[in-house]
Amino acid sequence: MKLPVDFEGLIAEANTLNLYQKLIRQLNKDFLLANIDLDFDEEILPTSLKLILHETVYTLIQEKFAEYLNLLYIIDVPEHKIRQLDGSDTVQLSEQVTFLILLREWQKVWYKHQYK
Secondary structure: OOOOOOHHHHHHHHHHOOOHHHHHHHHHHHHHHOOOOOOOOOOOOHHHHHHHHHHHHHHHHHHOHHHHHHHHHHHOOOHHHHHOOOOOOHHHHHHHHHHHHHHHHHHHHHHHHHOO
16 A cells, blocks of 8 residues: 555545545544544535644643544554654644544555455
8 A cells, every 4th residue: 555645645546546535534433532522524625624734623622632642543653653743843743743634544555445
């Protein structure tokens, strides 16, 4: 599996394989498991998805750090990738973490689709 390198590539690949709605469902499932009140509509536009997810991650980092760590654990974002990020700018950090979350969720959806 060749992972997308940016948000646009991830969404393009999800749409090409008709897996965008499954990606949204996986996000909703993991956010529910993490007890974070965020439920995306399956018809949400990719730009809105990115914006809302970015705002949520930013808020979690700023105000609810334990819940943020729990979310990363439940989604299974690799710890070494988080450690590689520069934490000096919280807005930029939350944007990068948002992509890592989407990337990990995409991996889950893609593998389930490939090996069902």
